[in-house]
Amino acid sequence: HERLTQRFVDRRTSVLMRRLRENAMLEAEINAAGDVLVEGQHVGSLQGFRFTPDPGAAGEAAKTLNAAALKALAGEFEARATRVFDAVDDAFALANDGVIRWLGEPLAKITAGAGILSPTCRILADEQLTGAALDKVKQRLDLWLGQHVKKLLGPLEVLEKGEGLEGTTRGVAFQIAEELGVLDRTRVAKEIKAFSQEDRGALRKLGVRFGAYHIxxxxxxxxxxxxxxxxxxxxxxxxxxxxxxxxxVPHLAASGRTSFTADAEIPKGFYRAAGFRVCGERVVRVDILERLADLIRPAIAYRPGASAGEPPPGAADAEGFVVTVAMTSLTGCSGEAFSSILKSLNYVPAQRPGPAITAPLIPAAATEP
Structure with a gap:
């Protein structure tokens, strides 16, 4: 087997060496899998603008294959750069590994820019991609990346600029943008307390919601x-x-999970950027946490003998509330897991006698017919 392989490598090398000595134009063929054939001989593979030599070759054979490939691929790099430059936006995709791919082939990796909403990209290419061809690729990917951020996070760019906003309102808008659209309310509690209805309205028009725990x-x-x-x-x-x-984390978010077990090695800030909050042993989606607060708030506020109307679900006969199925269903957990969420929100569990309120203790206010 080794003798056959050596014979094949020698034949392949001799064919390519002869063509190189003749200084002939070498024809390169690239199949759908990225395999590169020069003059019909397999020399390696090409992904995007990165060539990987055939690992089966070594020594002089490897040098010959590499030289033949680089000479043959010079034209392919130029042609690919033009195709990338002319490609429609849908031909590009950004994956969770931070790599921008063109028709599935890696072209660049995103890097931090001057601001959190203005990333840049580093081209993944061999040294043979230079000059105008490199400029074409860089220009097209920079344009696509900027449009991609605008398409998905455009409202944050509006908040960051703060046009039409003044003073404290503009400052809060900027903080929301810097926190990528999920700002812990305690960070701006003082500012929000001083907001007028007009201030709140201005931010609501820009898509902002004021929740119990997050803006x-x-x-x-x-x-x-x-x-x-x-x-x-x-x-x-x-x-x-x-x-x-x-x-x-993005995979769990895309699956529709409203909460899942927290990983202590994952930063809380990363969870928040992904749209979640660490609550005890669970990680809860921020809008679900706000909906949970909306269920708990009226149950706590209800006072038997003082509040009119039907008692809300979860209302108790004293201070506090009773956990309901609706509450646990929101988060997709119960028992100790749900209890850890409540504890993280500063609720203290207590065993008290008596069922939850099921009927009003004073009549509802009469309504006109």
């Missing part, structure tokens, strides 16, 4: 915007190679 943009909680936001957060907090959760 956020509901429309940006979809998987695609949050996946991009998580990437951008990672770029500015250690880099893509040093932040755990880049693949699994």
């Amino acid at each position: 956020y943009l509901p429309l940006l909680l979809k998987p695609a915007p949050r996946s991009l936001a998580a990437l951008l957060w990672a770029l500015h907090h250690g880099g893509l190679d040093h932040v755990k959760g880049l693949d699994e």
